[in-house]
Amino acid sequence: MGPTWTTGNQLRLLENGEEYFPRVLAAIAGAQQSVLLETFILFDDEVGQPLRDALIAAARRGVSVALTVDGFGSADLSPAFLSGLVEAGVVVRLFSPRRRLVGMRTNLFRRLHRKLVAVDASVAFVGGINVSVQHLIDSGPLAKQDYAVEVRGPAAREIHAFLLDAIHANSPGPKAPPQRPARRMREAGALAGPGAALLVTRDNDRHRRDIERQYLLAIRGAERELIIANAYFLPGYRLLQAICDAARRGVDVQLIVQGNPDMMWVKRTVDMLYAHLREAGVRIFEYCERPLHGKVAVVDDDWATVGSSNLDPLSLFLNLEANLIIRDTAFAATLKQNLRTRMESSCQEVPATPDGARPRWQGLATALVFHALRRFPAWAGWLPAHTPKLLTPTLDAPPSGWQSGVATPPREQDCP
Incomplete structure (x- = not known):
């Protein structure tokens, strides 16, 4: 059975690496039984x-x-x-490693994009922040604007259980932490707050559309306000329609996207949707202070989500993702105020397109390109050798053997 809704959680919004990394390191320093961590990017930097x-x-x-x-x-x-790490006893696994071809990384699709940490089944972290100096605002103008949530209580145990299952699935190798939280860890929820939370994940098996489904439920139920901040925004047909329908029925829909993107194609793809969204009444804000990397949303006064999933083809149809869905008025208010501040201080609102200003050919071109991009995940699925693998480095086989061509490669396991 997968994660379920829990209540009695303490929830804390963390903005950027300056708030996130010290909290994670402090939790690890206080760990007594287990530390489980998944991340897309881990750099050997400060x-x-x-x-x-x-x-x-x-x-x-x-x-x-x-x-x-x-x-x-x-x-x-x-x-x-x-x-x-391996020598100290850490169970280290590389998700879908692949040898380079002419110096280029070839494992482009079906990435482990989750950013999850669970410590002692009592505190956990979910968000979009990678382990990199690029997520420290002090590192410069290209530092990424992003979010995570720290959760204490029953939801932290659900996140711990999810990560534990991911470690043990199809894994004949070393087992890391105990099978389930100890009794004293279960009782930690008694001290937690009132917040309700649900861990929602996306994989390429039984949970292909779970995150998209939670977004749809929230957007279709929105009554007053919807704010979405998303780094890579190219939603599917149903999400795009739900967003436009919400705006047409009077919901104040505000979309925050990259105005200073780290990859220019991101802005070009979102630009194609501007006219369609603005015609429906969606207000669009371009975040211009630095690259936006966040994947968060708020609906009305008590629904929010923070996680790793963009609303684009890679996240919704190919990558392994994780978002925390939150029903808590205090947390939603905190995130909403943060996003409003960003809109007021660091964004430029995209003006409405005047009637008749968009050439007919431009609308047709937008539709064609949009449909092609929406079909991209299916095309990527046809590519050979895309089944993810988990590689466990061992001391008798160098951890980078998959890159350097060591004759005796480390063990590989099918990914769950």
Whole structure:
């Protein structure tokens, strides 16, 4: 049975790496039994190194530690970085590693895009923040604007259980933490707050549309206000229709997208939808202070989500993703105020398209390109050798053997 709605959770919004990384490191430093962590990007930099040191220290004091990183997003980790973890007893796994071709990474699709941390089944973190200096605002103008949520209480146990299942599925190798939280961990929820929370994940098996379904339920039920902040916005037909329908029935729909994108194609694809959205009454704000990397939304006064899933073809149809759905008025108010502040201080609103200003050919071109991009996940699924694998580095086979061509490769396992 998968994660379910829980109540009695304490929920804390974390903005950017300055708030997120210290909280994660403090939780790991206080771990007594287990640390489970999944991330798309882990870099060997001034953020990745302290995390590595914290995981090694936890493992050496007897805590069960498991780390899974994506083979595309974290392709450049060195043998020394990984072997130090393995030597300390950390269970390290690389999701779908692939040898480079002419120096290029070839494992483009079906990525492990989740960013999840669970410590002792009592505190967990869900969001879009990778382990990289690029998520520290002080690092410069290209630093990413992003969010995560810290949760304490029953939802943290659900996140722990999910990560534990992901570790043990199809894995004949070393088992990391105990099978389920200890009794004293279960009782930790008694001290938590009133918030209701649900972990929703997307995979390529039984949960292909779970995140999209939660968005649809919330948008279709919106009565007054809908704010979506999304880095890579190219939703499917049903989501796009639901957003436009909400605006047409009088909901104040506000969309925050990248105005200063880290990849220019992102803005070009969203530009194609501007006229259609504005005609329906959607207000569009371009965030211009730095690249927007957030994947958050608020509906009315008590529904919110924070997670790793963009509203684009990769996240909705190919990648492994995780969002926390939250029903809590205090948390929703905090996130809403943050997004309103961003709109007022760091965004430019896109003006409405005057009647008749858009040439007919432009509307036709937009429709054709949009439909082609929406079919992209199906085309990607036809590509050969896309089944994800999990590689477990061992000390007798260098962790980077999949990159450097070591004759005896580490063990590979099918990904759940």
